[in-house]
Amino acid sequence: MEIPVISSLQKLILYESKARFYIVGSNVTETRFRVLKIDRTEPRDLVIQDDKVEYDRDEVINVLTTLDHGNRTKIKGTGIRQTLSAYGIFGFVRFLEGYYIVLITKRSCKQLIGPHAIYKIEDTSMVYIPNDTVRYFHPLESRYVKIFQTMDLSNDFYFSYSYDLTRMLQYNMAPSLTPQSLATDDNVSHNQQQDGNTESGNKKQDGSTESGNKKQDGNTESGNKKQDGNTESGNKKQESNTQSHDGKRKSGHTLTGVRSQPSWKFVWNKHLLKSFWNIVHNDWVLFITHGFIGQCKMSVYGKPIYITLIGRRSNQFAGTRFLKRGSNCEGCAANEIETEQIVHDGSRTFLDRGCITSFTQLRGSVPLSWSQDVVKMVPKPAILLDKKDPYADIAGLHFNQILKRYGAPIIVLNLVKRREKKPHESILKEELMETIKYLNQFLPPQHVIQYIGFDMAHVSKRKTADVLVRLEKIAKYCLKQTGFYLQLPSNHQGSIQNDKMLKGINGTWSKNGCRQNGVVRTNCVDCLDRTNTAQFAVGKCALAYQLYVLGVLEDPELDFDSDCVRMLEMLYEDHGDTVALQYGGSQLVHRIKGYRKIAPWTEHSRDIMQTLSRYYSNAFSDLEKQQSMNLFLGVFTPQEDKQNIWELSTDYYLHNRNCTKLVRNTNKLYSQWWDTCIIQHLPLSCEEEMKTTEELFLMVESTDSDERLNEFAEYYKPWTFTVLEELTCYKHSSSIRNIMPKGARDISPFSVRVISNQTSEATGLNADSRSNNKNPNVSGKDSTTSVGSEGSTSSSEDSDVEGEVCLSETSNSDDSDVDLSYTSFSDLFPSMKQVYRTDITEPTKRNQKLYERYVELGSVNDQLEETKEQTPCSQLLPSIELFPISAYKLDSSFHVEIPPISRHSKDIYHSYIERGKYGAGPPTDKDYAMYQKYVGSKYS
Template identity: 25%
Template sequence: MSSSSATYDGYKLYISPESYLFEPTSAGEKQQILKIEREEDGAISVLDKLPVLTQREKIINVYGIIGQITLHTSPYLVLITARKQVGELGGHALWMATDFRVCPIPRDSKPSVLEEPVERMLLGLLKTHLYSAPFYFSYGWDLTSSMQRQQGQKKEAPLWERADERFFWNRYLSERFIKETQSGADLSRFIQPIIFGFLELKQCRINGTGFTFGLVARRSRHRAGTRYFSRGVDKNGEVSNFNESEQFVVAGQGSEEHRCAYLQTRGSVPVFWAEVNNLRYKPDLLIMDKHETAEATALHFEKQVAAYGEVYLVNLVNQKGYEKPVKDAYERAVEELGNAHVHYTYYDFHHECKGMKFEKVMQLVERLEGKGLRIDDYFEDSGRDAKRTQGAVVRTNCMDCLDRTNVVQSTLGRWILNDQLRVLGILADGERLEDHKDFWHVFRNVWADHADVVSKAYSGTGALKTDFTRTGKRSKEGALQDGVNSITRYVRNNFFDGSRQDAYDLFTGAWTPRKGVAGDKRALLVRAMPYVLLLSVLVVLFGLLAPLGDSDSSRRALTATAVVVAATSFYFITERGLEYVAWPTLNRPEETMYYDGPGYSSGRHGRAAVPGHYDRRNTSKASTKPKDVAALNKKEGRRGY
């Protein structure tokens, strides 16, 4: 392994037709030179010194190598070309990546990119993901790991070896470099782990004592995706939208540095369920009663217990109406689990906090205390020795693990932080952080920023009700913004999130080129109908707005016909809403879209264009009417109808 566990903090990249040469710019030590041949296989080697240059090379500054990815026809290098410092921990700078470069490895790859539409599409997905995701990294501090986990690490090990593989977002793109390192050529210092999430540090002062307050969210690369296109658990026990959030305080400097940190997690309900988009505001809710459910749920919680110790589940899903079946399925799964280290609590958030009385969440905290959760159960270290370790974690979820979840997590964070600040001698006994308005403002806004970032990654918009989180008051502007966010979520989730899901699958390796890309298989009439609707609406508008003339009666007839065509085409589209949602194309979720097995369904809306969908075993029973499929499944003894 390399002589240093840190990665290089920058390079001069020399680009020639023959190779890419990365010359580290780190000062004060002998540097290695990374050479990548621009042949089809992109052979990698490490040189002791920079070869003689030919003056043909283009030179650019690079601040990190995200990795290598192969698209439809060519492999590419993905590089960080601009960064912004966002803080410092343990003497190591923390950075946010702000600009990127994607470089084709084969020297003749550019013509193929221009000629190949699939390659252009995949390249567009890659670049969209790079510029829409908040990526953070450090050359010496392991951002993928909590402070407590870092205590058990071998500090001399390379950063990529120490990284928590769940949050090592570019692990898939780093595979080529890791395999080369494991085969003998040590590329450890060129492998730069990054996280996808949130990171904010604030320099604060209370009672004359300065300290750093920080919050970091690490998004899991497993089962990564968007709202509606990624829900529930998979057979490996990984859940959608899993985030580990770590709130920390650092006081003192150098050998006198004192740290306290607290971990919480969030993640989708760990059963097989989905919401199937159909252009309606509320999609069809689907809970799939699969034989592997119990094993997948058990595996998920085994991993949670192994990573965090005791696991306190907080379920915020509504116990009435549309969400109730998800709550019931979760409770059945936990009851069948029989894991003594998993403790379940249900909290009817909307009922208990009716009227925006979020302060009532403290009643939930008191209930958790009654089940064994302790206010002093967090990580603390002074210098090099851990004075205490966190032995339990609260795993919170609502339907999306976004808005309600963030309110509960911030309340738990405040509860713990009061004790941590007293331990650090920053607060006196009986004093609360809420009593210090400046810091209370910082605390609220950091958690609101955290809510927005986690929500945007999953739903495409910021979180709801963050005006209350930031100010403690509900405002007209905040209510209006929530309305805008709700409409934006609907539009994005139905018409734009398919490509976002594709980008996640491409970057994390959930899809690889060998799987191929599915084209548009819809019937011509189905594809043409939106254009028919648009044209007929334009004709109607022209008929209503154009000045009257001698052909008034003919125009009225044309307008009336256009109204009928518009109504007919609109009905056609809404009845076949499933066909008009922008579904992912790389890993198209056919099983979920057309699921007809046992379980629960809130209805089968917008699926008239799918013959035989309701019962593939006997298409003569199939019907486009939801009430018919309900009767059929009830007759056949399927649960939940």
Template identity: 25%
Template sequence: MEGDNDVYDDMNLYITQECFIVEPNGQDELLIIGRLDKVTRVEAKTTQLFNLMPTRRICGILGTIHLLSCDYLIVATHRLFVGILNNAIVWRLAGYDIIPYIPNAIQRSENQSYLSMLRQTLDTKFFYFSYRYDLTQTLQRQQENMGKKTGKGLLDRADKRFVWNSYVLQQFKCDKMQRFQLPLVHGFVSVNQVQINGQTFFWSIVTRRSVERAGTRLFCRGSNDLGQVANFVETEQIVEFNGQHTSFVQTRGSMPFYWQQLPNLRYKPKPRLIPGKDHLAACTAHFNTQQNIYGMQVAVNLVDQKGAEGELEATFARLVREMCNPRVRYEAFDFHHECRKMRWDRLNILIDRLAHEQENFGFYHAFDNGNVVSTQTGVFRTNCIDCLDRTNVVQSMLARRSLSAVLQKLGVLHVGQRVEHASTSFEALFKGVWADNADLVSLQYSGTGALKTDFTRTGKRTKVGAVNDGKNSLMRYYLNNFADGKRQDGIDLFLGNYLINENEGSILPSPLSKPRGWRYFAFPSVLLVAVAMFIITMTYPAEFNTENLLFMLFWGAMIAVSATGILHYGIEFVQWPQLFPLLSFHSA
């Protein structure tokens, strides 16, 4: 049975020359979106649909956005069942449509580029939604907000940090369409029915990626002036059992000061601090915000403590000391050094160091009738250089330890029993879900699945896993250098960070038509010709003589010169984002 604040979940879309009409099945109101005047209104259903046939069925209104030729309506057309969380169904977005307001609008080439960017963003796996449950809020925040009048609709009540279509939904400018506005969360959701010791319960993971400082791996690092950090992700582990529910929350995010690691065709660009910035102010702003939301902070830093990463680690440690904040504790652990030669059992050293805080933080525990048993008073904020691979390994271990404590408290496990020893089938499920979580968050940020998931899935590091990590690393190299510019543009466009000016390409230059320098064409052309001629000279000599040898040496030298030139001018060959100037990526 629908509540007054639920979003409509099954609708007919009518498309006429003048407007879009959205009809929720079984309801007595319509959403009417003007295609010409762009006015959006909600009306009682009377005779508006007379002699009209539905154009298609839809399952959600995702937003509207202005591009060059006209505005576009974005609707959800297909969904996949994920599971039932807190008595509400969670769905995954499986199909969408982007429909122009003006029929047969003149399509400029730049507009097709913008549409391609939007589709690339919406095609990134995975977006989730629920018509009744607020996926953006943890159970504890939902309980804390129960007495607050935060708005009538699901979008009004949502934590805007995690609503990826907030900007495009707000473009309707209609304050009576709350039940038509469907918020999307980007991340990972897994809902599982589990049985241990004869007791059945639901175990779920909800991962939410923040829209604040959202972007791709090498174009989005560190913090901005507001203390918002790249790749900030909140992961909530939920258990539902016998009218009770528990929640354990962890966060991850880029190191909260000004640093960058811009692509330059090198396999591993050197990360560096951005000079002339107030790093302490950014770090302080970040942790002040985090404390207000989550309570005490334990910053777990897994980066290398030598080399380029070591400079960042030392900076993070110094900033935490200079903050003199007793509610922020810094814990450094050189993951690669400590676990070298596949000694991953040494991760237990770190987990044991964090055991006291984990016990003090506790977890949220409440009954379905609203009675609260306990709350979580702090979080582990974990990071490595990307906040992906090493981070996920440690987060899964902290989650397993918390789950053992939760299930003992609920009476599912015996006192002293550990979840990893209680059920081999659940242990396999636990590892698989956390590895899937790692892959999805990594895919969304870096473009590939996570590294080191063989340990998460099996509990040990394997040579096959190391080979797969190598493949993913090479794919990351290609994507981060030659594909992520457009992906960053798509994110900025969808989130409203970049607003299209109607005069682009006429009075104003189009940001999509920035010319490439001569080196971009010259060096690769010389390299291709040199490689081809070297192979020909080496493979098809009439007879091998001094002349052939000189030819081989010449073309070999040309290969070396052109390849060296490409690496030297590496940033000129990278696919940079076009919607913001290059200088914006040199600053925070």
């Protein structure tokens, strides 16, 4: 396991003087201080000086008074005053005047991955750096500032001081190799890959031979030494790192803490860091990601299992729904989001001591050059293929990036409609199939791109068909092809390799666990509603295997109506709502419950409102959001001699800078759309295999007492007063507190429960916006049917799943989407038994007599009040036998009658007191007779 460096500068204080800003950064223990000097005299140029000296607590006041002695004023004081405090630097930005510094002023800890805290940005502050005396005023500066601030930085932006959010867990846990060991291993792997087309290479793809590719199996003596991290040629840094993985940390031992280069594709403040990140100490640098991060805790009889869902949104070709479609000239797809599902055992804090698994999948627009005509704003604008691409350059660049990051195989799950009366979505389907078929000609047969087409909208119209059942079969196939990541502690290593349940799962298996090879790429037209449901189905299948390898499940199977799957469903719906708001301007229109045919009839009106909200956002606010995003990401840089961003008729040339080049890239052949280094490492990820110490962002050698490597002190914070209710792990959504219905006797999160309407509406992560109502739609149609959607003309005899891998089964379900069954009164209004779990029954004879007695007493009391006369009690005939409920007949709040004590109990108590005072006495006659009987029966 790689040990990350815990950045110490979690508290920043900004001091202002006449000529400079001084940012004093300290760690949470306030034992180390670092100073950053920012020049205020030059409005155009940003001059930053990083003071490498680390000051102690007692020296920081003296440092502040001596930082700028020339700025002392005649008045009392040093001329330096505190401006504000922050938790990190978001970055620096300049428009037409001087630079601004963007500081993170509010944060909240939302998630925990082992000991690493993930923070969400709640508020930021934008401070102008140059002094007003030298400020250059530009008339358009305020307009650019307003456009920049349209980007809401307090919404869905995350960062961590110690964990790289831009990378997958599999990459972060992979050890870094030296260039010498990498070259040695590459020679071996290159020779093995040259024989990849032989019989043994094909057997490796099928996973049915013991002598498959040694790099794939990872169990032989000459296996991939990079994965195990046990090469003899590794340097001392690597050996010390391996020792730390085994938990053998001894006082005085040298440890190596590393912080790898981030994946700039998911760093959203990359443009804001451009002016200072490579000239200052890396403690000042924070890499901000955008997207979604959700976490919940599942309690399995007291054992905490954390499920974390991370959605990383790419900053390349980013934008809004109708303005960013397809892919640009560099192969970057619109709305590309990497979704990682992490499951780990929370009973062990540190990642190298416990079990942790992850599964990664991808969503993104169809990687072709296409768009939609938005001149006439209609619900479904026509899809246009912008240009012909006979050599599939754009798609080749896109899949080349995927192969480099994830390895092989790539499974493309296409959810667009297959056949329509008027060609609309099917245009993309036909073009994508031809493109993948062309690209596969030049790949090794065992690493080709696999295509699976599933007409999800057509299947959902059938009354009896369940979309999730069909998706579950596809998900199981995809999971077996790619595998999932698994890291086991040293005491569990080797116990998982012989498991029969895991034999059909590919991936790189070793005694340490497993590595995921390849990825599932899901897309529909918008990559929102249908894509989110499909990703949930794949995530559910992966979760079953993840819980199985953690020893929680007996079989890798999960039921849809269990608390565990319901919790995962809410995570994916939150993820889908967040992504839909970022890209489409509204929440999800078609939810998972709709595709399961259990959505309540009220969901239909909600779908209409979300559709109208999305239409309004696309028509009126998307252009402003796109301009703000282009300015924030540095796609457009303001300059005085160029057009302003609001004067541009289109931003096509900003996102496609190479589209005007007439000469094709001659570095590659037409038949080689992939990089050479990628083929040498397939099916493994090239980025992980090329992770060397030369590419590290920071490397630290120190003792285990160094706070930058002391994860224990960072997580538990022994220097602060801890309140249980304020801890992140305590505030997490729990399966028992938020998901399990009240009054449930079985607390297992895997038990199948039938949740009633009112109960389901009150449970969940967001109880006010969710419901598990199982009532049918009043209209008789599925609430997921989009307004004005075109019907499909494909017959029921055709397969709904198409592609190179046959996954469909014979289906006898009717294609008709007309509901021929009648809706009864009981369908719309549930019974009392379903809602309150009780029903009206006939009272017992005893209860009936009690009620009659009560009525008789009341009638007699009324007569006494009317006549004001005494009525003897003999008039009330004893109609029921009355007896006291308590054994203490004279109990009251003032006096309690002492219950009688038997003589035997008194003798036992007296003998106990005597034994305590005088010790054990002689045995009684009864005990003596019992002992004689025992001896006689034993020795007779």
